[in-house]
Amino acid sequence: MELNYLRAFFEVAKSGKFSEAAARLNISQSALSRSVSLLEEQEGVVLFDRSKSGVELTAKGHQVFHLCEELFRTEKAIENLCREVQEKCEGPLRFAATDNVINDYLVEPLHTFRRKYPKVIPSIMSGPPDDIIDSLIHTENEFALLFAKVAIPNIEYRRLTSEFMSLVCKPQLWKECKSSNNEKTLRKVLENYGYLCSIGALLETRPKRVIMELFGEAPQIGLETNSQEAQKRFCLAGEGLAYLTRSMVEKEIANGDLFEVPVEHPHEFNLWLAIKKGRQLSLAARKFIEHFTEEVGQ
The missing domain is CATH 1.10.10.10 (Winged helix-like DNA-binding domain superfamily/Winged helix DNA-binding domain)
Structure with missing residues (x-):
């Protein structure tokens, strides 16, 4: 043939x-x-x-x-x-990632990678998923790391790992609204303080489905921001309930800074590697993806 x-x-x-x-x-x-x-x-x-x-x-x-x-x-x-065999792993490493991926997944793997390849210079763009995927098409970013798939035909996705979500609030809010059971307490916290979510989440199919499955109905919105790190910080300040990846709030829960609201079936989200179809990755990008995949898979 x-x-x-x-x-x-x-x-x-x-x-x-x-x-x-x-x-x-x-x-x-x-x-x-x-x-x-x-x-x-x-x-x-x-x-x-x-x-x-x-x-x-x-x-x-x-x-x-x-x-x-x-x-x-x-x-x-x-x-x-x-x-x-001929190339050297050096030069720019241009990619994009959401802020929670950068803060909770990227720092240590990138640190160990740079110890191994000190001549690689990372350039990382942060932002909401739509902007990040758009950057793969219109900028020099070679790949992206994010939890949400954006429906663009010429983007390929590869699952790297999965992460459970945690519904959290400041402990004082839960105590203040304490009722006869967890469901009633949750309703009261939502009524008094609201839900911290992404901008327009109730207008988008997938985020709306997740919210409806979580609460059974559309909750009162307390604050909207597309930065999950900002959602976490506002939650720590007592602004309401936030639904964030477990790794993002694990330390705060353990330290008592955040209370994990009991959820019968928490959602599980995938961490995705996104690449533009047909894009030939540099050696630095290929090596880092290999290194990062090994690190997050442990």
Whole structure:
């Protein structure tokens, strides 16, 4: 089987149009179409349903496409491995992460990584998930670390680890609102102080679903901010209830600075690695992702 024919098929399958795939491969559309036709003829299969609006994969085409993803991913891994012999792990390491990931997951792994590769210079952008994912498309950031998936077609996500959530408030608030049971106490804290959440959380499908599952109804909002670190600080100041990752508030709970409200089924969220599809990562980025994955997986 001719590998170039497979690559031609793979690029057309990704874009859905021969014209776009031809531009990406820097060959004529007719030559690309001929390569795909030869592949189908030689193997005796139909991989595309063709129409004026473009092409769609057949059932067999979908199977071949998924195998091609593995094939070319392996090819790239081999290329990167061989290149590392000549490359030095140094220079800029540009990526983005939400503030809670930076504060609770990134500091120690980045510290140990820099001891190993002192000539790498990290440049880290922080912000809400939408801005972070946008930066992968419009800036030099090579990857991102965040807990929320943003629905952008040309972004790939890889799960690194999972984290349970904790519903917390200042202990004095819980004592002040103490009732005959935890549910009534929770209702009273919400009525008196409100819920600290992300801006517009009740307007977005996924955050709203989580909130409704947590409280059974839309709670009174006490304060909105897209910074989870800010939510934690306002919670410590007694501004209301916050729902944050367990690692983010573990020390404060242990020290008695925050009270963990009993929740029967706390939510579990995944920490995601996000990369723009087709992006070739630098050696520094590849090495750091490998190092970080090992650290958070422990």
